[in-house]
Amino acid sequence: MTSFVLSVRDTNPEGRFSTGLGNPSYLAVPDGVDEPLPGHVLGEARAWLEAVVAGAGPEGRPVVFFVHGYNTDPAEALRRQRLIEQELIRRGFGCQVIGFDWPTAGTAVAYGYDRLEAHQAALSLVVDGILPFAGFQSARCPVAVHLLAHSMGGFVLREAFRAADRSRRDGLGTRWKVGQLVLFGADLSSACFAADSPDLEPVFAHCGRLTNYFSGYDEALAVSNVKHLDLSARVGRVGMPTRTPANAKAVDVDCGPRYLAVPDRRFQVIDGLVSHSWYLEDPRWYDDLAHTLRGTLDRALIPGRQQVGENDFVLLES
Numbered sequence: 001m002t003s004f005v006l007s008v009r010d011t012n013p014e015g016r017f018s019t020g021l022g023n024p025s026y027l028a029v030p031d032g033v034d035e036p037l038p039g040h041v042l043g044e045a046r047a048w049l050e051a052v053v054a055g056a057g058p059e060g061r062p063v064v065f066f067v068h069g070y071n072t073d074p075a076e077a078l079r080r081q082r083l084i085e086q087e088l089i090r091r092g093f094g095c096q097v098i099g100f101d102w103p104t105a106g107t108a109v110a111y112g113y114d115r116l117e118a119h120q121a122a123l124s125l126v127v128d129g130i131l132p133f134a135g136f137q138s139a140r141c142p143v144a145v146h147l148l149a150h151s152m153g154g155f156v157l158r159e160a161f162r163a164a165d166r167s168r169r170d171g172l173g174t175r176w177k178v179g180q181l182v183l184f185g186a187d188l189s190s191a192c193f194a195a196d197s198p199d200l201e202p203v204f205a206h207c208g209r210l211t212n213y214f215s216g217y218d219e220a221l222a223v224s225n226v227k228h229l230d231l232s233a234r235v236g237r238v239g240m241p242t243r244t245p246a247n248a249k250a251v252d253v254d255c256g257p258r259y260l261a262v263p264d265r266r267f268q269v270i271d272g273l274v275s276h277s278w279y280l281e282d283p284r285w286y287d288d289l290a291h292t293l294r295g296t297l298d299r300a301l302i303p304g305r306q307q308v309g310e311n312d313f314v315l316l317e318s
Contacts, residue, residue: 001055002055003082004026004029004096004099005081005098006099007036008021008025008101009025010023015039016037017036018103019104020117021120024124025038026044026045026047035075036101056143061143062293063095063097063143064096064145064148065097065100066097066150067147067149067153068100069153069185069187069276069277070104070115070118070151071110074101076272077099082097083281090286091290092290095293100129100156103121118155122155122158123164130147130178131176145178146179147180147181148293149182150183150185151276154188157181158192161205162202164176165205178207178208179208180293181209182213182292182293183210184213185214185218185220185276186234189235190233190234190239190240193235193250194244194245195244195246208249209250209295212235212250212251212252213285214236214237214238214255215236217259219276220273220276221237246311248311251299252309252312253314255285257315258285258315258316258317260317261317284304285315287304288304
């Protein structure tokens with residue numbers, strides 16, 4: 001199956017994507033090819049959208065934009081994108097996962113560089129990704145759009161929505177919506193999810209529901225991790241604030257107990273720090289994610305969860 005990627009990386013003389021910010025490239029990566037390359041450019045946005053919608057079929061399969069985290073090269077981002085799509089389809093959620101590949105330096109010590117690139121690349125997620133789909137909708141072939149972000153991808157997502165609301169070019173700030181918005185292992189301050197914080201207002205204004213999967217065992221998000229420029233507790237490690245109300249659209253799912261119950265924490269497909277990326281190879285998490293994206297069940301009725309608060313849940317161990 002062809003994999004669709006929106007890349008905002010620049011290119012190097014060897015004909016590969018590099019570590020800096022470039023113009024948007026609309027890619028169709030053939031099945032069996034392990035790395036997105038500039039040669040996979042399908043054309044301008046219109047031709048790419050036509051191909052995506054054609055792949056959705058007459059029933060209009062939903063689209064899920066996947067925004068990877070920091071220190072992720074194009075090949076690893078594609079590997080994760082394909083795994084997510086495969087696991088969701090296996091659970092009956094027929095969808096097309098589109099990768100949003102923003103530039104990272106490709107080394108764990110370049111956190112500051114990646115965060116700067118994430119900030120600069122963010123608006124492209126809306127302008128060159130989400131917005132073209134919003135403008136492409138028709139009664140003939142409506143396509144629902146959802147967002148899934150890991151690690152620093154959550155920062156990209158937040159900054160994209162904030163930048164879009166600030167720009168308001170040709171109505172950009174108001175005339176688009178997404179359905180489900182999902183964060184896991186998100187590298188964002190927990191405090192910005194409080195109901196009285198303005199940081200997430202644009203996000204909640206443009207989504208149907210936001211689900212945050214977190215784990216207290218996430219080593220990458222520890223406050224003691226010196227790479228972090230913001231030392232406040234991360235929402236991917238501690239969840240949303242408990243002492244102040246959160247937005248009514250927000251759902252918190254504590255995955256810590258499930259992480260401890262996973263019998264073998266070695267990766268079979270992807271690379272990365274296990275405690276930070278284990279979700280991507282965990283079947284129970286994919287069960288919950290498929291229900292979340294499908295959106296047919298109320299948040300309190302998704303099987304495999306235990307409700308511990310109005311919008312607070314624990315992913316069961318087994």
